[in-house]
Amino acid sequence: MAVIAQVINASKEFKSGDSVIVALKPSSMDLETGKVTLILGPSGSGKTTLLSLIGCVIYPTSGEVIIDGVSTRDLSANKMAKIRLNKIGFVFQQFNLLAPLSAEQNIMLPLTLLGVPDGEARERVKTALQKVNMSHRAKSLPKMLSGGEQQRIAIARALVTDPPIMLCDEPTASLDTNSAHVVMEELKLLAAEGKAVAIVTHDMRLKPYADEIVYVEGGQISKTEINQPI
């Protein structure tokens, strides 16, 4: 296990007219490979802001975020996009599959953005589909898939570039218990293969899957505990 992402005293403030909203007070945490880290907290606690900082979609107001040895503080928007593309796989609450594209085209998308040659990309898409047991739905449009199936395709899209970090925002919130279990097992498997998996949720049912739990309350990390996963 190695530290792949570090949040060092990072805070985030948003301006709204004349007032300043503190979304995250100075907080620190590490994300390690080979672990499932659960970021738990109620709505509005700042957990998604924390995930957004690690996900390189926002810049910290103060402090620093380091991804695989690179500080994001002074990076341009395009360089941040490159880090997201190369280092991070995203899984979203609403799946965020591109509606006009089929399942396999959705999975192929990050590879296209990376410029992976077509033949190689097809092979990697095939492997990713097999990994989430969705080969039989490769040609389906997202609207033809159930919530659980869409989330598995989203996981396949996130892992197809083999990123060291997987960031998941409420990945089970739109799923029934069985589908949630399947998805969590897949995420656990990815951690076992050496990825750092961070999951933002307020669903306490996911605790048993975590190696580490970070509690976020009132815009800051309140405590971190090591968990004994199932």
Place this chain on the structure above:
Amino acid sequence: MLKYAWQFMKYDKAKSLGIVIGIVISIFLIGQQTGIFLFLTNAMKALVTNSQADLWVVDSKTINANALGKLDIRKLKELESIPGVARAFPVVVSGGTARFDDGTTAGIQLIGTDAPSFRVGLSSKKIIGGSLEAMLEDGAVSADYFDRNSLGGAKLGTSFEINGKKAFIAVQTSGVRGFGGIFMFTTIEKARYFGNIPNTNMSAVLIDVVPGTDPRAVKDLINKTLFGVRAWSSKDFAASTVTFLLGNSGIGFSIGSLIVFALIAGFFIIGLTMYSAALDRIRDYGTLKGIGASNGYIIRLILLQAFLFSLVGFVLGYAFIELFRWGVGKAGTVFSYSPAIIATFFLITLIISLGGAAFAIRRIVSLEPASVFRG
């Protein structure tokens, strides 16, 4: 990327159809107005463009081929004496009224030139019936096929009266039509006879220069040497005629403003529909940004869709334009688009589509990648 762009277009069929229809309407209106404009300007300069001569010599005050002044017949000899002039052909233009057996009357413009060469209006390419030999007979004139409705259905051989004098149609042309009145070509003598033009007058002189001589030099020499006349190259005289008529008729402004409005309407229909389509797909574009697509990639994706829309819209729009051209051509409104004009139509389609895409691009570029975490 081409595949993704095509998938995005196919997915939102209603909006895509709206964009294509916007392009088709816009390009059709532009093509239609341009066609009418071409027809009218061709008609304005028809007398000049349907003549065979290196130079036209007219009264010094004349700038419009459809309103030729009077020239003294002696100028013909003077012109023939200018170095570089090989031959000079007089042209007599007179007005008249044609009256047909069924009671139809029509204002006509008689154009007389030397037989048997008939340097104006009667080139073999334009003749669809009759022969130049028949034009030598008494009362023989030509009429254009597309003027037949204005001439009481007159066809080859039809007898009628011009200014009360007996005439008949000896030659039928196709697509030699005037801007103001109906052209009838004949010999110079018959033009004088029908129009009561004295032998001492003529309307213009066509000049052939000596082979190997620069027509511009001969033109300059005529303008420098002879008083009261002005020599023009056929091209310049045609251009002067069109400029004069456009400037004095409001046709240019009228058609130009319609084209501009078609452009503006197309631009906003396409722009707003593309913007609306982009808003519908805002989550998809946000996801693209979230997973690492650069603004450049997304801009290219939207522009590629705009390009594909313009291709489809242009093909359909141009098909409708050709259908229109064919339809009005059957009624005598004959014109054709040069490759440069067709290329311009496509360029306009591209500008409308890519310009319209700017609305969508502006919105998507301002989208924050963090929006993917906002449910």
